[in-house]
Amino acid sequence: FYHLDVRPYYPSPLRCFKCQKFGHTSQKCPNTEMCTCGQPNHPGEPCNEHKKCINCEGQHAADSRECPRMKEEIVIQRVRTLEKISYLEAKRKVISSSPRVSYAQVTATPSATVNKLVEELLPLLSKTIETQIKQTFDNL
Known part of the structure; x- marks a missing residue:
């Protein structure tokens, strides 16, 4: 007999491949088509344009695992899977549990x-x- 550790499958974050935003798919996306570099879609592979994430305004591509929004979406998918709740419920739960920083705290x-x-x-x-x-x- 084999002893194998089993864990739940956590789906990848739901990211639209048309507009590059999280939470929906390209099938019903009403937004403008965007490249992962953050600019309107343009020809050329690989993309050599300056990167500016459409989700967090960071200096990386929209599909980067270093994106704070991507990390948040990964947590949302884990909560969704573990608690067997909808995407919107999981998102509300994650956002409400994350600490809010006041303007005074940021500028202090x-x-x-x-x-x-x-x-x-x-x-x-x-x-x-x-x-x-x-x-x-x-x-x-």
Whole structure:
């Protein structure tokens, strides 16, 4: 007898091959046809255009496994499979469980970082000011 570990099959994220967005297929897609590079569809294989993901605005192709939206869609498919719920229910569950970051949190700079920068820049600024003052008096 063989002992084999069995795990559920998790389907790949549902991505439209026409517009490159997640959550639907190309069969009923009303959107404009897009290349994975993020530009309107154009001839040429492989695509040599500058990459800008249509899903997250990142500097990668829409089909990249490094895309944060792709990673989120992978989690949605796992939740959908494990809990035996619809795609929309799984998406709501994943989105509601992900932490929301406020504007204040994003713009807040840790004071330790600011203090360290000030400590590093202050001697440089002092030296530059002294040099400028000396040059000004030497030219008089």
